[in-house]
Amino acid sequence: MVERMKTACAAIALIGAVTGAVPAWAEQHVEAGAQEGDALRSAVMEDLPGLVELYKDLHANPELSFEEHETAAKLAERARALGFEVTEGVGQTGVVAVMENGEGPTVMLRADMDGLPVVEQTGLPYASARTAVPASGVETGVMHACGHDTHMAAWVGAAQLLVERRDEWSGTLVMILQPAEEIGEGALAMLEDGLYERFPKPDYVLAFHDAAQAPAGMIGYSKGYALANVDSVDVVIPGIGGHGAYPHTTKDPIIIGTNIVDRLQTLVSRELNPLDPAVVTVGSFQAGSKHNIISDVAKLQITVRSYTDEARAQLLDGIARIARGEALAAGMAEDMLPVVTVQDPYTPSTYNDPDFTEEVMTNLRGRFEGRIFEVPSVMGGEDFGQFRRADPDEIESLIFWVGGVPQERYEAAQRGEVELVSLHSPFWAPDAPVVIATATEALTAATLDLMPRSGG
Ligand SMILES: [Zn+2]
Numbered sequence: 001m002v003e004r005m006k007t008a009c010a011a012i013a014l015i016g017a018v019t020g021a022v023p024a025w026a027e028q029h030v031e032a033g034a035q036e037g038d039a040l041r042s043a044v045m046e047d048l049p050g051l052v053e054l055y056k057d058l059h060a061n062p063e064l065s066f067e068e069h070e071t072a073a074k075l076a077e078r079a080r081a082l083g084f085e086v087t088e089g090v091g092q093t094g095v096v097a098v099m100e101n102g103e104g105p106t107v108m109l110r111a112d113m114d115g116l117p118v119v120e121q122t123g124l125p126y127a128s129a130r131t132a133v134p135a136s137g138v139e140t141g142v143m144h145a146c147g148h149d150t151h152m153a154a155w156v157g158a159a160q161l162l163v164e165r166r167d168e169w170s171g172t173l174v175m176i177l178q179p180a181e182e183i184g185e186g187a188l189a190m191l192e193d194g195l196y197e198r199f200p201k202p203d204y205v206l207a208f209h210d211a212a213q214a215p216a217g218m219i220g221y222s223k224g225y226a227l228a229n230v231d232s233v234d235v236v237i238p239g240i241g242g243h244g245a246y247p248h249t250t251k252d253p254i255i256i257g258t259n260i261v262d263r264l265q266t267l268v269s270r271e272l273n274p275l276d277p278a279v280v281t282v283g284s285f286q287a288g289s290k291h292n293i294i295s296d297v298a299k300l301q302i303t304v305r306s307y308t309d310e311a312r313a314q315l316l317d318g319i320a321r322i323a324r325g326e327a328l329a330a331g332m333a334e335d336m337l338p339v340v341t342v343q344d345p346y347t348p349s350t351y352n353d354p355d356f357t358e359e360v361m362t363n364l365r366g367r368f369e370g371r372i373f374e375v376p377s378v379m380g381g382e383d384f385g386q387f388r389r390a391d392p393d394e395i396e397s398l399i400f401w402v403g404g405v406p407q408e409r410y411e412a413a414q415r416g417e418v419e420l421v422s423l424h425s426p427f428w429a430p431d432a433p434v435v436i437a438t439a440t441e442a443l444t445a446a447t448l449d450l451m452p453r454s455g456g
């Protein structure tokens, strides 16, 4: 999930909300392989100790966005050892691993690599003690607080299993490690560096994200729009400053700003089609320095969420119109109107092709009986959507959730005894073995289904 929109990840709470009490299959998963005689699950369980070791190493050594040098090198080496043709440095620190294995579709599996500027407080024996200096310039701890370490471990798990099963599939497997998801720029960086020109272009793209409000091992999916367009908008509102005791000699930017904030509420409630979901949240309003001084500037920071391009344009146009209109209403001159800046690039919405999603989930349903749920979409952001958006007529994509909350903790939360933390929390400690086992099996099984050897 994209870091600058911290509230986004909490929205995944919905997944837990729709499932209610869940049987204790989380632990059962670990033993089920041998009992059921399922070859794929048995293979996952055989590989799991090694994958968990890798996870702990990744967890202890997180790196910030576009600084994933060690992480990329470590995993590129693994892919190379498995026989993939590996290219590093795609979109700065991205990795592309390709395996051509006969006629058939091209399937791309994506994991993201970056950690967050968060001081870990899980107390885990393999907790990160790393520090780094992010864009803010202030040194901070670094933590895999979004679970991208589970994504990478399962990515390696799927790579191993698919290589072992090369005689069961036919097609081209493209496995990518994406940098800088948390700042919403890594997917675009890889695409702009020729991901679809220098390497086989995928027919299908798959990924998963761990979920901090769902029990470990649960699989959740949404059809259609799954995650939102995310825009970060800055509004700088000039005023005419002066003495607080002589307001008639000033133009107070705080009043203009509050009127803007008020009227922004009507964008979603009165201008957009109520059936087109959107969010306009003013997350920051800064102005002034002292009791008796009327400031000469106010600043707003706004997060704007939508699904469709049309809604996005309507909201952004509306913000510019309202900012201008309120300043004019306050009597500001044409050359002193608010300056509205929309951050570029933005994170586009993620669309799970409904038929493709249904196809993948139908195939997984037998294997994960009682553990797959269709869940509501969220207004969080993920730059995974870029991979389909680059060619929406030719590429189908799906991102699904894998619950990560340890079963006991989930049940305690159901009883109201504990609060679950969200992604990006310094306390987020997923049940990594269950997440990795579930995701490895799901990604592998889905890929095998998409590129069968027989063509049928
Ligand atoms: Zn994430």
Ligand SMILES: [Zn+2]
Residues within 6 Å of the ligand: 001, 002, 003, 009, 146, 182, 423, 424
């Ligand atoms: Zn995140």
